[in-house]
Amino acid sequence: MNRKLTVALLVGLGGLAYVAGCANSSRLFDGQRQQALAQLNQLPGVHAQWQSLDDGWFRSQGQLHLTLDQAFFDRYLGEQAPVLEAPLEFSTSLFQSFTPWGVTGQGNLDQSRGSLGRWLEAHHQASLPLALNWQAGLFTAGLDIELSLESWQFADADGKLSWSPLHLTARGLGEDAISVDLSWQGLTASAASLHSQVTVQPLNLNLALQRLGRAWHAPHSELTLKGLHLLQPGQQLTLAGLSLSSEETEQGTGLDGRLDLHYQVGMDSLQVQEADGSHRLDKLQLDLTLDGVDRMGYETVLNQQQSGAPQEPELALASLSLMGQKGLKIGLTPLQVVIDQAPLKLSGELTLPPYDVTAQPSPLLLLQQSQGELQVELAPQLAEQIPQLAANLDKLLQTGYLRRNELGNLLVEFKLADHRATANGLPLPL
Numbered sequence: 001m002n003r004k005l006t007v008a009l010l011v012g013l014g015g016l017a018y019v020a021g022c023a024n025s026s027r028l029f030d031g032q033r034q035q036a037l038a039q040l041n042q043l044p045g046v047h048a049q050w051q052s053l054d055d056g057w058f059r060s061q062g063q064l065h066l067t068l069d070q071a072f073f074d075r076y077l078g079e080q081a082p083v084l085e086a087p088l089e090f091s092t093s094l095f096q097s098f099t100p101w102g103v104t105g106q107g108n109l110d111q112s113r114g115s116l117g118r119w120l121e122a123h124h125q126a127s128l129p130l131a132l133n134w135q136a137g138l139f140t141a142g143l144d145i146e147l148s149l150e151s152w153q154f155a156d157a158d159g160k161l162s163w164s165p166l167h168l169t170a171r172g173l174g175e176d177a178i179s180v181d182l183s184w185q186g187l188t189a190s191a192a193s194l195h196s197q198v199t200v201q202p203l204n205l206n207l208a209l210q211r212l213g214r215a216w217h218a219p220h221s222e223l224t225l226k227g228l229h230l231l232q233p234g235q236q237l238t239l240a241g242l243s244l245s246s247e248e249t250e251q252g253t254g255l256d257g258r259l260d261l262h263y264q265v266g267m268d269s270l271q272v273q274e275a276d277g278s279h280r281l282d283k284l285q286l287d288l289t290l291d292g293v294d295r296m297g298y299e300t301v302l303n304q305q306q307s308g309a310p311q312e313p314e315l316a317l318a319s320l321s322l323m324g325q326k327g328l329k330i331g332l333t334p335l336q337v338v339i340d341q342a343p344l345k346l347s348g349e350l351t352l353p354p355y356d357v358t359a360q361p362s363p364l365l366l367l368q369q370s371q372g373e374l375q376v377e378l379a380p381q382l383a384e385q386i387p388q389l390a391a392n393l394d395k396l397l398q399t400g401y402l403r404r405n406e407l408g409n410l411l412v413e414f415k416l417a418d419h420r421a422t423a424n425g426l427p428l429p430l
Contacts, residue, residue: 023057025098029136030060045072059097063110066090089114092132107132123156143172159191176211186226194232201227215302219248234275241268250295257295258326263288282338289331297322321355328352332374342381343409348374350416367416374414383410400424 033050040048047067054061068088073081091110096103111117111127120127129150136143147168154161164185171179182205190197208220225242243266251258265286272279300322334347350372384390396402401423402410412423421428 020100022098022100025100025103026055026057026060029096029098029103030055040066043072044075045069057098059095061093061095064092064094066092086115090116102135102137104135105133107134123154125154128152143170145170145172158193159189161187161189163187178207178209180205180207180209182206196230196232198231199227199229201225213299213303215299217248217302218246221246236271236273238271239267239269241266243267252295258291259293259295259298261290261293280340282341284337286335287331287333289329289333291329291331292327293323294326297325324352324355327354330372339382342379343377344379344382345377346374348372348414350374368419371417373416376412376414377405377409379409399426401426 037048037050040046045068047069049065050062051065052060052062066089068090070081070084070087073084091114093108093110094105095107096105109116109128109130109132111120116128119125129152131148131150132146134143134145145168147166149163149166151165152161152163154163164187166184167182169181182203184200184203186200186202188197188199203225204223206220206222207218209216209218221244223242223244225239227241228237228239230237243264245264247262249260249262251260263286265284267281267284270281270284329349329351331349332347333349334345336343336345338344350370352366353369355366380393383393389396393402397404402412403424405411413425414428415422415425
């Protein structure tokens, strides 16, 4: 009898603990929802409102009403902002279920009302196959979000759109880190009134985002685009095999903290056809490094850029001063590309001394104190397309400022050291 009573008591206590845990998760989620709503309403041109439909310890349901007016697009898109005839309105139904260790949820965009609903009705279109799911851990402070938009077709008298599946996953690693993965199979679209067509082939994106001060940056990123084709009056563009990546490595800590930044660009081909002719790039490869970037200066620059304040041209030197206050080393290893079947290759490095824009307002003074070298190899066809170089080509070859290799390409090696600049060992004005 005592044993049964003990078991019943333990089960009862466990049930009470489970209920209390669910209630605690519900309370925490409600507080975070209110905080997120307040942050949304602080953004320019954003008006957010929550309508609760069902609140409980185990589940809740409601609708998020979001309105974006002209000020929102003007702030974040600037001159590229569209001119709205009326504010954009969206409603999303959200459903959450709670456990003592977290919350899971689903979201459904209300496609019967708001701007999207009116558009779908006016164009006699079926609803978008959109799905949103998320999961948040109470003890891990992590948040996983999955968004998908499956295949969708649109057509009217002016054009058509064929959308292929898109899947987005964002994983929050605490409050200061997010991992993003995007996979999109692309689209094809056409507009008869604009006489234009566009095709986007599969695209994949991976981002590791981290908070640096109040700003966000990406210490790791990878993007690949299989292809892009754009046709419009007087112009046709075809791109194949684009890849972009970046990597940040931190050295030191505190006031001595520095960052090494590494960027890579690759492209199989890019062809542009216009009324006055066509041009083609092939086998583009770029490998750029920035070593020794001051971490605190980098953080300051990021916060300035993401503050929303207008960026004046003179701030570029100030940004360089902040990031290079301990010196910088720039590496280009290499840039290679074939332009209209003519090769171009650049490689080298440049070491900048510690720079203070207030003490050295002139970039020339900075350059005079720097050291570096740059090797250039280009086909004669490319040199002939640069008017000033083409007019002096024979003279530069005779004097040695240019020379040819066994393939007939033009070579020049620039060096910068001891306040002197040279080209193939011959002096240059500095």
